Amino acid sequence: MKLALVSLFAFLQYAVANVEKTVFISPTAQPPPQDASIDNLLLVTLSEGVSTFRTELEPSFPTKSEPHGTVHWFLLEGLRPTTRYEVRICWMATQPTSFFLQAYDVDTAFANAELLTSLSDYSYKRHDKLTEADKELLQRRKASPNEDSTYLFLQIFAAADYYSLNNTLMTTPPPVAVDIILDRYIFNIFPRSLLSTGLYLVLLAVGAWFLSGWISALLVKPPNAEEISKKTD
Numbered sequence: 391m392k393l394a395l396v397s398l399f400a401f402l403q404y405a406v407a408n409v410e411k412t413v414f415i416s417p418t419a420q421p422p423p424q425d426a427s428i429d430n431l432l433l434v435t436l437s438e439g440v441s442t443f444r445t446e447l448e449p450s451f452p453t454k455s456e457p458h459g460t461v462h463w464f465l466l467e468g469l470r471p472t473t474r475y476e477v478r479i480c481w482m483a484t485q486p487t488s489f490f491l492q493a494y495d496v497d498t499a500f501a502n503a504e505l506l507t508s509l510s511d512y513s514y515k516r517h518d519k520l521t522e523a524d525k526e527l528l529q530r531r532k533a534s535p536n537e538d539s540t541y542l543f544l545q546i547f548a549a550a551d552y553y554s555l556n557n558t559l560m561t562t563p564p565p566v567a568v569d570i571i572l573d574r575y576i577f578n579i580f581p582r583s584l585l586s587t588g589l590y591l592v593l594l595a596v597g598a599w600f601l602s603g604w605i606s607a608l609l610v611k612p613p614n615a616e617e618i619s620k621k622t623d
């Protein structure tokens with residue numbers, strides 16, 4: 391029953407839009423890195439308080455050096471330690487794209503030369519595009535800079551996934567509108583944001599069970615069972 395419900399959730403998600411996701415366990419809390427290098431990256435941050443972000447991501451056609459397309463980086467912060475989460479990315483079927491998501495804890499990302507290069511390249515490009523107001527806003531977001539917290543880097547690759555006779559579309563794929571959603575799992579079983587859908591389905595299932603019992607009782611029971619038994623006495 392539980393399994394059936396869970397697979398039904400998955401199906402519902404896919405019915406609404408194209409969805410790709412990554413599931414991970416958050417790390418333990420740690421103090422912010424001493425040199426505050428995470429803040430200087432100026433990445434868009436998702437947390438339980440700000441768990442949805444709507445944006446446009448630039449895709450590119452896969453190449454030998456970038457088999458998954460163009461990379462984008464986000465920061466996940468302030469998650470409950472050692473808890474199961476997922477990040478979903480949803481986009482419209484009219485913008486054929488394949489996404490590839492992966493979360494890395496800070497130590498892993500900083501210890502891997504390739505990830506670190508990718509992260510800093512992305513950050514530099516972002517610095518150039520951000521306005522002064524954007525930068526100020528991003529730097530002011532930290533309320534309590536010295537508290538321990540959980541940090542993860544979220545890597546999202548976007549690859550254009552279509553063929554067109556239009557040269558413009560084939561050389562510069564247009565940005566894809568996406569929703570990026572951070573979701574904590576309840577009891578490590580299903581995502582919190584789908585809880586109301588889950589309850590609705592359970593109510594529906596229980597209701598249907600009683601209703602079917604009632605209907606079959608009506609059908610099985612002869613209309614005047616008591617009278618018949620009296621006559622045969």
Ligand SMILES: *[C@@H]1O[C@H](CO)[C@@H](O)[C@H](O)[C@H]1NC(C)=O
Nearest residue numbers: 554555556557558559560564
């Ligand atoms: C090619 O696609 C672009 C972007 O959608 C559009 O502006 C342009 O008119 C198209 N060109 C042709 C020849 O259809």
